[in-house]
Amino acid sequence: xxxxxLILKKRNGGSLEKQEIYDMIAAYTxxxxxxxxxxxxxxxxxxxxxxxxxxLHLTMAMANSGDMLxxxxxxxxxxxxxxxxxxxxxxxxxxxxxxxxxxxxxxxxSGRGLGHTGGTIDKLESFKGFHTDITTDxxxxxxxxxxxxxxxxxxxxxxxxxxxxxxxxxxxxVDNMSLIASSIMSKxxxxxxxxxxxxxxxxxxxxxxxxxxxxxLAREMVRIGNGANRRTIAVVSDMxxxxxxxxxNALEVKEAIETLQGKGPEDFVELCLTLGTQMLLASDSKLTxxxxxxxxxxxxxxxxxxxxLAEFVKAQGGDxxxxxxxxxxxxxxxxxxxxxPQEGYVSRITCDEVGICCLILGGGRETKDSVIxxxxxxKLQKKVGDYVKKGESxxxxxxxxxxxxxxxxxxFIAAYEFSTKPVPKLQLVKGIIS
Ligand code: URA
Numbered sequence: 429x430x431x432x433x434l435i436l437k438k439r440n441g442g443s444l445e446k447q448e449i450y451d452m453i454a455a456y457t458x459x460x461x462x463x464x465x466x467x468x469x470x471x472x473x474x475x476x477x478x479x480x481x482x483x484l485h486l487t488m489a490m491a492n493s494g495d496m497l498x499x500x501x502x503x504x505x506x507x508x509x510x511x512x513x514x515x516x517x518x519x520x521x522x523x524x525x526x527x528x529x530x531x532x533x534x535x536x537x538s539g540r541g542l543g544h545t546g547g548t549i550d551k552l553e554s555f556k557g558f559h560t561d562i563t564t565d566x567x568x569x570x571x572x573x574x575x576x577x578x579x580x581x582x583x584x585x586x587x588x589x590x591x592x593x594x595x596x597x598x599x600x601x602v603d604n605m606s607l608i609a610s611s612i613m614s615k616x617x618x619x620x621x622x623x624x625x626x627x628x629x630x631x632x633x634x635x636x637x638x639x640x641x642x643x644x645l646a647r648e649m650v651r652i653g654n655g656a657n658r659r660t661i662a663v664v665s666d667m668x669x670x671x672x673x674x675x676x677n678a679l680e681v682k683e684a685i686e687t688l689q690g691k692g693p694e695d696f697v698e699l700c701l702t703l704g705t706q707m708l709l710a711s712d713s714k715l716t717x718x719x720x721x722x723x724x725x726x727x728x729x730x731x732x733x734x735x736x737l738a739e740f741v742k743a744q745g746g747d748x749x750x751x752x753x754x755x756x757x758x759x760x761x762x763x764x765x766x767x768x769p770q771e772g773y774v775s776r777i778t779c780d781e782v783g784i785c786c787l788i789l790g791g792g793r794e795t796k797d798s799v800i801x802x803x804x805x806x807k808l809q810k811k812v813g814d815y816v817k818k819g820e821s822x823x824x825x826x827x828x829x830x831x832x833x834x835x836x837x838x839x840f841i842a843a844y845e846f847s848t849k850p851v852p853k854l855q856l857v858k859g860i861i862s
Pocket of ligand 1: 511512513539542593607608609612
């Protein structure tokens with residue numbers, strides 16, 4: 429294989445053969461293809477696209493680039509869940525303990541922030557001492573013992589995706605359907621769960637801005653998952669504004685805790701119930717949709733989901749007391765309100781801009797090696813459809829550097845649009861594909 433020839437072929441709109449894709453991924457994983465050549469390939473794929481066959485080969489080549497986990501030692505049908513990425517998307521933090529508290533084993537592999545979106549592992553690291561670099565043995569024992577474990581991508585599991593994910597993050601090559609589908613499905617297949625529930629985001633804060641593209645991505649991933657004998661379901665959900673109210677790592681952990689205390693924002697609670705219902709149904713075919721929803725509501729009401737979160741944090745080395753005393757989580761030194769520049773109904777929030785504001789405050793990575801500030805972010809007080817008076821607060825920004833706050837504040841205000849006429853609330857769930 430000559431990497432130059434493959435880049436040229438893709439750049440000129442050709443299709444890559446199965447063997448070419450496998451050789452390229454194997455060589456990149458071994459470190460024999462440099463990042464600059466793989467960046468060029470990612471950009472060529474970004475512009476020229478990949479057909480269904482190429483996408484399937486890329487997925488399988490990446491899934492097979494390391495070990496394939498065998499979770500057969502865990503009793504029951506194991507469920508994994510994955511979001512295509514959004515702003516304020518802290519769903520896994522609340523949803524996985526909810527599902528585990530219902531008695532369904534959750535064996536999940538998570539990632540870090542990507543582009544303007546946050547990542548579950550970064551968020552969970554807001555708990556002092558928490559880590560996801562656990563061994564496969566630890567992972568399996570923990571799911572058997574407490575019903576939930578989340579691991580990061582190790583060198584052993586889909587290592588090709590681990591390298592490509594970090595590379596795409598800093599080369600503006602994230603938002604391509606084939607690259608997203610192969611990235612997500614390769615690690616889901618390698619992580620070994622029996623059932624996979626996907627949350628495919630659409631809107632200005634998602635990688636798939638257009639609804640029809642999100643549905644195409646959802647169908648593509650369901651096709652790949654079912655083809656590999658994993659029960660796969662995709663929920664297409666709104667990302668035209670941040671989910672819930674909090675954006676930023678520790679702030680999102682706090683909102684997930686509030687949700688498990690029964691005090692979560694309406695849209696976020698609804699999404700957890702929708703995805704949770706699909707996870708329960710995938711694992712227990714005797715349940716009805718209504719029964720699944722009721723069980724999920726019950727584990728919030730009786731506190732067992734919150735206790736499950738604490739148990740999970742402790743099992744992975746974190747300070748679980750912060751679940752009950754969230755003030756122990758990282759907190760920014762400066763809080764600044766953002767006054768509305770005008771009166772009216774919020775008609776649009778350019779959602780990826782809100783994610784970028786969080787990056788400007790220090791909450792995301794500029795390069796592969798950047799260290800992120802877990803304490804920064806924002807709490808939205810007005811969302812689409814809300815009425816606001818001139819000067820009333822749209823949101824509170826949390827930061828540690830006045831210059832960054834100033835830059836984020838300007839950009840945040842520009843992300844809001846207003847109308848003099850009432851604006852309907854956004855529809856949260858756009859469709860379910862199974
Ligand atoms: N999540 C992933 O794991 N990979 C992507 O490419 C996008 C979102």
